[in-house]
Structures are given as C-alpha cells and as structure tokens.
Amino acid sequence: MIQLKNLTLRRGLKELLLAANLTINPGNKAGIVGANGAGKSSLFALLKGELHADSGDAIVPPHWTLSHVAQETPALAQSALDYVLDGDAELRGLQHKLAAAEASGDGHAIGSLHGELDRIGGYAAPSRAAKLLNGLGFAPDSHQRPVSTFSGGWRMRLNLAQALMCRSDLLLLDEPTNHLDLETVLWLEDWLKAYEGTLLVISHDRDFLDSITSHIVDVSSQSLTLYTGNYSQFEVMRAEKLSRQQGDYEKQQRQIAHLESFITRFKAKASKARQAQSRVKALEKLERIAPAHVASPFDFHFDTPDNLPNPLLRLDAANVGYGSTTILHRLAVSVEAGSRIGLLGVNGAGKSTLVKLLAGELPPQSGELICAQTLKIGYFAQHQLDTLRPDESPLRHMQRLAPEVREQELRTFLGGFNFRGDMVSDPVGPMSGGEKSRLALAMIVWQKPNLLLLDEPTNHLDLEMRHALTLALQDFGGALVVVSHDRSLLESTTDVFWLVADGTVQPFDGDLEDYRQWRLAQLAEANRPSSGDAQAVNRKDQKRQEAEARQKLAAAKKPLLAKLSKLEKSLETLGKEKAELDAFLSSEDAYSDANKAKLADSIRRQGEVASQLESVEEDWMLLQEEIEAIEREHASS
Missing domain, CATH: 3.40.50.300 (P-loop containing nucleotide triphosphate hydrolases)
Incomplete structure (x- = not known):
C-alpha cells in the first residue's frame, strides 16, 4: 500500500501539504482532485521520487513497478510500435540479454531467456502494443511510422500508450484526457476499468472520474482527505461536510438568498436569462451538487446579447x-x-x-x-x-478591450474569474494554461457575443x-x-x-x-473479415497494388515531410528558448534589483519568441493537417 504519514511538502516558499496523512490500498483507483496549485502534480512528483518530503514519510512498496506518462517526446526515428514497446522495461531488458546470448552462442542462457520471455508474455507484446495504438486512435498503417513524423498531440498519445504498455503495479496519470477526442476517452475508460494495479489519476473531467474511480483524494487546505466512491458521490459527501463545517446550514441559505437578491437588483436581465432548453436531468444534477460549490472562487455570467438575428x-x-x-x-x-x-x-x-x-x-x-x-x-x-x-x-488586457471603463469595475469583473490581488497586475507570460484560459474566457464574456x-x-x-x-x-x-x-x-x-x-x-x-x-x-463493421470477391483477389496482384499505393503516398508526402522537419527543428529551438525564459521569469531572482535589465530584455524576448512560436506552430498545424488529409484520401481509395 501507499502510505503518507505526517507529510509536509513545500515548493519554494509555498507550503502545499502540512502534516498530511493518506493510505491507498493495492488495487484502489483514486482520483486526485483540488484547485490548480493545490499540490496535485507535486504529490505525483513526490511519489515518482522527483521531490522529497520536507518532513514526514512517503512510503511506496519498493518492489512496485511505477508507470507514468512522459512529458517530452523526442523526434525519434524509431517506429511508433517500437516506441510503445519501450514502455515495458523488463521486456526490453530480456530482449537485449537474448540478443547478447545469441551473439555469444550461449545456449543455456538462450533457453533460460526464452522461458522468461514466455513467462511475461513477451511474444504477444507487439500485439498488445498494436492494440493500445489502435485504441488511442492510431491507424494500423501508422504503427511503423517514425515517431518524429507525428504531431505534438499524437506524440502525447504515444507517451500515454507507452505508459499503459508498462506492466505496472502503480500507474500515475496527470490529465490523461486532455487532447483526446470523445471516443478515445471512452476507450481509455474501458482500459482503466480492467487495469489490475493501483491507479492514481489527476483529472478535471467529472464523467471520466465517475466511470473509473473507487476513491477520491481531495487536495485542499494543505491536507489530503480520502473519500470512498466516485466523484459524484464525493461531491455529495463534501457538500455535507461543508455544511457541517459552517455549523449552520440555514445561515448558508440566508447568504445565498442575499446574493440572489443582489443579482436581482443589479443584474436582473442577465439572471433571468432563459435556460435555453438545457436538459432537465443535467439541471437536477447541478442543483444536487451545488452546495459543494458554495466556496467556488468563480462567479460570472454572460450578459444578454444586444442583438440576436436569425439565422446568425x-x-x-x-x-x-x-x-x-x-x-x-x-x-x-x-x-x-x-x-x-x-x-x-x-x-x-x-x-x-x-x-x-x-x-x-x-x-x-x-x-x-x-x-x-x-x-x-x-x-x-x-x-x-x-x-x-x-x-x-490581465487588467491591461481588459483595459485594451474597454479603455473607457473604470479600473475598479474591470478588477471586480476579473475577480469573478479568480484574478484577485496581485494576480490582476502580474504579467500573463508565466501564468499556467488554466489561468490563461480563464483570461481568454473573461475577454470573450466581456464582449457580449451572440x-x-x-x-x-x-x-x-x-x-x-x-x-x-x-x-x-x-x-x-x-x-x-x-x-x-x-x-x-x-x-x-x-x-x-x-x-x-x-x-x-x-x-x-x-x-x-x-x-x-x-x-x-461502425468499428465492428470495419473489422469484420472480408469475403466473396475480396477473398478471390490474387494475392500477388494485391501486393503489387499495395506497393504502388505506398509509393504514390510516399511521393505525395515527401516534400511536405521535408517542410515539416524544418518546422519541427524551429519549434524545438524556440521551445527550448521559451522554457528558459519562462523559468527565469518565474524565479525570484528575476525580480531582484541586480537583474532589472535582464528582466526587461527577457520579457521583451518572451513576447518575440511567443509570436514566432505561434507563427511556426500555425504553419506546422496546417502542414500536418494537409499530410493527414492526403493519408485519409489514400486510406479511402
């Protein structure tokens, strides 16, 4: 089992966990939830050995094999299938030993290693890797493509496949559904339900958590609280806990009534906007869990559009x-x-x-x-x-949108998106993806779109x-x-x-x-064995036709892949420079008196690099989509 005892964990000057305790039993599937910055990813880093506790103990069984999703994917020449197979370290180790034994002619070692490979299912490993790739949306004809030819989003899927390939005792997944489409999320749910090890998953997808988790770990107030059940059950229990903590649920209701009265007086039109045919079931669900969100730092709404032509x-x-x-x-x-x-x-x-x-x-x-x-x-x-x-x-972004509006009104508006205090005037560059998304949404909401x-x-x-x-x-x-x-x-x-x-x-x-x-x-139909005329096709002619089609595809893609390679080199160079600038600008040293000149240069260069990255990424995305369109046309012909 995993045991955290009286654990204190800090990042810089921030105390994330204070004398926290947690026990996760073997086979548990636990969702890790909490606000951004509460310490969820730091908890994972601790379990991976990348961070050490400031005090207390973090105990993971030493014989457990741990698997997690790599954050970087080098532009490798090896095939996607081989890259996924690398996730099974024991398999790769035995294969290397077998190759050495065969080279030296050591018959005894060769026999022993074949037995070990059979014990771990090594001969079926390529088939297992291919199933993972298929499940994550890779077409069968892409399994032998070099890793370097895949886009950033598809490389993330390769990293996920590699992590799932590992025959692990503990699997750590941090936002695994980001950048996956709906059907791939559904496939991943089914795979994780069948996973026999211990699973810890950070996710902000409530339906995903509901589907796979047996427990929820709430990371908040510098502590870890374990709840039994899925996310919806956790929300009900947390709502009850919040009510008890407040001591007087009626007082809470009076506070809500006061808030509604305020909205009615000052935002009447917006608060009375029609529900716009939202599903009754979904509304009931939201009303049931609403108490769990009483303490939410977010409070915003879309004003009624000035015009609503039909059609738009x-x-x-x-x-x-x-x-x-x-x-x-x-x-x-x-x-x-x-x-x-x-x-x-x-x-x-x-x-x-x-x-x-x-x-x-x-x-x-x-x-x-x-x-x-x-x-x-x-x-x-x-x-x-x-x-x-x-x-x-964030404040300056809003002032560009609304130069005539008073600063305090803009600050109040940004507060509804949890930009408060110094955050309102901090530069956007070092902010997290979530914070940038909130700002982008705030700017959209302000403009009253229809x-x-x-x-x-x-x-x-x-x-x-x-x-x-x-x-x-x-x-x-x-x-x-x-x-x-x-x-x-x-x-x-x-x-x-x-x-x-x-x-x-x-x-x-x-x-x-x-x-x-x-x-x-649709998938079952696609995988159904062909019969009749298809079986009568001469195999030799079929191979020739396939070879001609591959050559035609390769010729069509060759100039595009050359351009793609150049763009990827530019992305790698710019990405490294941006990471270095971001690291400097997020450090305390950046804001010391000795670094004033460097700070100004870094902020200016960060803007230039971000602009260059945007341009190169757009070119890369358009080129990648053109390549994928050619591949789809080839696959359907």
Missing part, C-alpha cells in the same frame, strides 16, 4: 480545407438564434476546421459563408492563448471553473457551438449534435450514448 450565419455549398486539400465538402447548414450545438466526430474528421470556418479564420474554398450584419462571435480555441500578450497583465464557438474550452480548467462555465453557458441567451471531450459539459449545455464525418456535416439523431453505440457498430 449559414453555409451554402461551402468547401473548406487547407491549401489545395479540401477537408469538408459542400456544407449546407445554418446556426439559428438560440441553437445549442455539440460537434461529434473522431480526431481529424474536421471539427476544428468547421469551427475555424464559422469563426472566419478559414475562408471557404468555394461556396459561401453568409453572416448576419449584427453577428458578434466569441471564439475560444487553445491556440488563441498564444495571442495573449505575455508581458501584460454566438459562442468553443473548441475544447475545458482543457486546463479545474473542476470548479468547469462547473462555473457550465452554469454560465446554461444561462447564455445566444447560440452555442462547442467541441469538447467533457461529456458533462456537452450534456448540460447542448440540445442537438452535428456529426462531422466522411468529409461532411449532418445532424446526429441521438445523445452521447447513441453516438457511442454508433461508433462501436
């Missing part, structure tokens, strides 16, 4: 893609006033491409995008975080902020189009789904469970 926009026979490659064909859909649309589809199907088209970031290759004159779009996507000015504060386009808005957001965002979106009076792997957000804020598949977009008649069943049936 429509596509007429529109094609969209990158360069000469078309991703989505002849789109004919419209976004009506008050519509709340969730986009479904596998990674690479074109969901983000569609959102970029609606946002005006990608012009149609043909056809028309027709927008209402009073259309006002609020667009959130992860790449937009890089457009924030790293040397400027159409929200949200592409994975919950990445980097903790559970409290996700809850606050869900409530705000439920009350939003405009139209909403959202891409998200967060099922709770999709179920609570959308009324209809559009399916992005096979190069087009069409309504999907059903809910998320229907979509899951549809995908399972």
Whole structure:
C-alpha cells in the first residue's frame, strides 16, 4: 500500500501539504482532485521520487513497478510500435540479454531467456502494443511510422500508450484526457476499468472520474482527505461536510438568498436569462451538487446579447480545407438564434476546421459563408492563448478591450474569474494554461457575443471553473457551438449534435450514448473479415497494388515531410528558448534589483519568441493537417 504519514511538502516558499496523512490500498483507483496549485502534480512528483518530503514519510512498496506518462517526446526515428514497446522495461531488458546470448552462442542462457520471455508474455507484446495504438486512435498503417513524423498531440498519445504498455503495479496519470477526442476517452475508460494495479489519476473531467474511480483524494487546505466512491458521490459527501463545517446550514441559505437578491437588483436581465432548453436531468444534477460549490472562487455570467438575428450565419455549398486539400465538402447548414450545438466526430474528421470556418479564420474554398450584419462571435480555441500578450497583465488586457471603463469595475469583473490581488497586475507570460484560459474566457464574456464557438474550452480548467462555465453557458441567451471531450459539459449545455464525418456535416439523431453505440457498430463493421470477391483477389496482384499505393503516398508526402522537419527543428529551438525564459521569469531572482535589465530584455524576448512560436506552430498545424488529409484520401481509395 501507499502510505503518507505526517507529510509536509513545500515548493519554494509555498507550503502545499502540512502534516498530511493518506493510505491507498493495492488495487484502489483514486482520483486526485483540488484547485490548480493545490499540490496535485507535486504529490505525483513526490511519489515518482522527483521531490522529497520536507518532513514526514512517503512510503511506496519498493518492489512496485511505477508507470507514468512522459512529458517530452523526442523526434525519434524509431517506429511508433517500437516506441510503445519501450514502455515495458523488463521486456526490453530480456530482449537485449537474448540478443547478447545469441551473439555469444550461449545456449543455456538462450533457453533460460526464452522461458522468461514466455513467462511475461513477451511474444504477444507487439500485439498488445498494436492494440493500445489502435485504441488511442492510431491507424494500423501508422504503427511503423517514425515517431518524429507525428504531431505534438499524437506524440502525447504515444507517451500515454507507452505508459499503459508498462506492466505496472502503480500507474500515475496527470490529465490523461486532455487532447483526446470523445471516443478515445471512452476507450481509455474501458482500459482503466480492467487495469489490475493501483491507479492514481489527476483529472478535471467529472464523467471520466465517475466511470473509473473507487476513491477520491481531495487536495485542499494543505491536507489530503480520502473519500470512498466516485466523484459524484464525493461531491455529495463534501457538500455535507461543508455544511457541517459552517455549523449552520440555514445561515448558508440566508447568504445565498442575499446574493440572489443582489443579482436581482443589479443584474436582473442577465439572471433571468432563459435556460435555453438545457436538459432537465443535467439541471437536477447541478442543483444536487451545488452546495459543494458554495466556496467556488468563480462567479460570472454572460450578459444578454444586444442583438440576436436569425439565422446568425449559414453555409451554402461551402468547401473548406487547407491549401489545395479540401477537408469538408459542400456544407449546407445554418446556426439559428438560440441553437445549442455539440460537434461529434473522431480526431481529424474536421471539427476544428468547421469551427475555424464559422469563426472566419478559414475562408471557404468555394461556396459561401453568409453572416448576419449584427453577428458578434466569441471564439475560444487553445491556440488563441498564444495571442495573449505575455508581458501584460490581465487588467491591461481588459483595459485594451474597454479603455473607457473604470479600473475598479474591470478588477471586480476579473475577480469573478479568480484574478484577485496581485494576480490582476502580474504579467500573463508565466501564468499556467488554466489561468490563461480563464483570461481568454473573461475577454470573450466581456464582449457580449451572440454566438459562442468553443473548441475544447475545458482543457486546463479545474473542476470548479468547469462547473462555473457550465452554469454560465446554461444561462447564455445566444447560440452555442462547442467541441469538447467533457461529456458533462456537452450534456448540460447542448440540445442537438452535428456529426462531422466522411468529409461532411449532418445532424446526429441521438445523445452521447447513441453516438457511442454508433461508433462501436461502425468499428465492428470495419473489422469484420472480408469475403466473396475480396477473398478471390490474387494475392500477388494485391501486393503489387499495395506497393504502388505506398509509393504514390510516399511521393505525395515527401516534400511536405521535408517542410515539416524544418518546422519541427524551429519549434524545438524556440521551445527550448521559451522554457528558459519562462523559468527565469518565474524565479525570484528575476525580480531582484541586480537583474532589472535582464528582466526587461527577457520579457521583451518572451513576447518575440511567443509570436514566432505561434507563427511556426500555425504553419506546422496546417502542414500536418494537409499530410493527414492526403493519408485519409489514400486510406479511402
């Protein structure tokens, strides 16, 4: 078992844990939850041996094999399959020993090592690795591709596959669902349910936690509190605990009534915005857990849009893609006033491409995008975080948006997104991904859009902020189009789904469970053995056709891969420089009198590097999508 006894843990001057105690029994699957900065990732670093306790004990059985997801993925020439196999260190060790024994002709060692390989299932390891890759969304023909040819998001999946490949006793996963699509999250849930070891997972995805966890560890107030049950059960127990701690639940209700009275007097229109057809079940769920969020630091809402034309926009026979490659064909859909649309589809199907088209970031290759004159779009996507000015504060960003508004009003508004005290005037550059996401959302909310386009808005957001965002979106009076792997957000804020598949977009008649069943049936059909005419194909001709197709694909991709390689080298160089600048700017030394000149130069250079990174990453993303489009076309031909 894992035992933490009277544990005190500090990072710099901040005391994360103080005399904390925790016991995790073998086979437990525990979700680690708490606000950003509470110490969740530091707890993982402690268990991995990267940090040491300032006092107390952290005991992990010494014979346990520990597995975790690597944060970096070198641009390796080895294949994806071999990279995943590296996750099983014992397998690789035996293989190396066997190669040495065979080279020296040591028959006794060769026989013994074959026995060891058989004992650990080593001969089935390539098949196990291939199943992991398939489950995480890698096409079978990509298993032999060099690691260096995959994009950043797909390399993260390779790291996850490598961690799952390890036959571990303890598996540590930190936000494993970030950057995964919905169906891959569902596959990962099934895999983790069958995992026989001890699992600790940091996640802000409540449905994911509900599906896989047997316990929840709440990291808050410098302590660790273990609850039995999944996340929803934890919220009920925590709500009861909060009520007991306050000592008087009626007093709590009076405080809530006072708050509602304030909103009614000063924000009447916004507080009375219609629920916009949000699902009754989701509302009941949110109301049931609301007491657990009484202490939430977030308090914001979307004001009623000034105009709500109908339709807000429509596509007429529109094609969209990158360069000469078309991703989505002849789109004919419209976004009506008050519509709340969730986009479904596998990674690479074109969901983000569609959102970029609606946002005006990608012009149609043909056809028309027709927008209402009073259309006002609020667009959130992860790449937009890089457009924030790293040397400027959240307050300065808001002042650029609203130069005529009093500073105190802007400070109060930012407080609803938990930018308080010195954070309001601190530079954005060193801030976390979650803090930057909150600022980007704050800037969108301020502008009173009548159409929200949200592409994975919950990445980097903790559970409290996700809850606050869900409530705000439920009350939003405009139209909403959202891409998200967060099922709770999709179920609570959308009324209809559009399916992005096979190069087009069409309504999907059903809910998320229907979509899951549809995908399972689709995968089963794809994996069904062919018969009849397909079996009669001459094998020699088939091999020749496959070889010709591979050569054609390689020729089409060769110039693009050369450009991709150059961009990746630039990304690596700029990324290293940005990491060094971020590390310096987040250190205490940066703000000493002796480093004033260096600080100013570093802040200026950080802005330049961020801008260069944004440009190179955009070029890289467009090129990668063009390559993937060519591969999909090859696979379907």
